[in-house]
Amino acid sequence: MTPDLILPYDGVLPVFASRPVWCGRGSTVIGTASLGAQAWLGDDSVIRSDGQVITAGERFWLGARSTVHIATESLPTHIGDRVTVGRNAVVHACTVGSDVVIEDDAIILDGATVGDGVLIEAGATIFPRSTLEGGFAYGGNPAKRLRPVTLAEIAERAERLREAADESATGPDPVPPEVEESVFVARTARLSGRIALGAGATVLFSCELAAEVGPIVVGADTNIQDNTVIRTRGEGVVIGRDTTIGHNVRMNDCRIGARSLIGIGSVLAPGTVVADDVMLAGGSTTDPGQLLEGGHLWGGRPARILGALDPKKRAMMAHIVEGYCRHGREYRALQDAEG
Missing domain, CATH: 2.160.10.10 (Hexapeptide repeat proteins)
Known part of the structure; x- marks a missing residue:
């Protein structure tokens, strides 16, 4: 299975270590992105690498309507192994360690660094250039350390997010409107x-x-x-x-x-x-x-x-x-x- 839309950027196409496990309707991967084995991409998920690189390790799971992007001229995005991202979340121009769960509606902003074994709770905002030490849960806006977490809890929260995902089609495939050439x-x-x-x-x-x-x-x-x-x-x-x-x-x-x-x-x-x-x-x-x-x-x-x-x-x-x-x-x- 391949993403619904794959486009090059500056002549470079994305690289997949192996065919993704799942690619939902409207899933999009662009440019100099590299995804590890057993990737899972939800409906309308977007990975857009148009100026800097995006790397994601093995078993990367990206929920519906979530976005992974870079800062075009300055910052890449690097994501470790076994990272689960919920629905309507944004991972932007940052570094994320392994065994991390990013719940629904969470946002990670430019220059942030997230350690291994971190839980980012639903709706949290990680401010630019923040550093999140591994082994803790974070929440709020701006996100603050809440409590220690174990890898067992990380795995449980990841499974809960995946089970809650609703990837059913919500309507017909989009038909782009007629627009003038500059649009x-x-x-x-x-x-x-x-x-x-x-x-x-x-x-x-x-x-x-x-x-x-x-x-x-x-x-x-x-x-x-x-x-x-x-x-x-x-x-x-x-x-x-x-x-x-x-x-x-x-x-x-x-x-x-x-x-x-x-x-x-x-x-x-x-x-x-x-x-x-x-x-x-x-x-x-x-x-x-x-x-x-x-x-x-x-x-x-x-x-x-x-x-x-x-x-x-x-x-x-x-x-x-x-x-x-x-x-x-x-x-x-x-x-x-x-x-």
């Missing part, structure tokens, strides 16, 4: 309803955009990254131009301004208004109707102002937008060539 919509993305994508917009792998009531409007050169889900049940969603929506974000019926960044795994409640020039840290949430004023870094659950959006952060956000415009052009060419 990229991944073949594994699912779009339905009234959706407008501005010139240069990028909708990446296993995203779901469902305009069930109001429309979804995405501005020019805005990128929506892997496994993000956007739904409308009221007035709709409008996202300004030159904005980044990170991996595994959840939102409905909200407004997001131009030149903003919504961090990995964030959840935006209905009625949220994000002004222009806002950076929302990974793993954050908002309250219904909350206003995030422009010119600030926001973060937390619920989000609060953490500091000013200084020139360095603004430049970083603009650089991400430029990079994803380039990625979109590259992936459209690869997808078109695949047919």
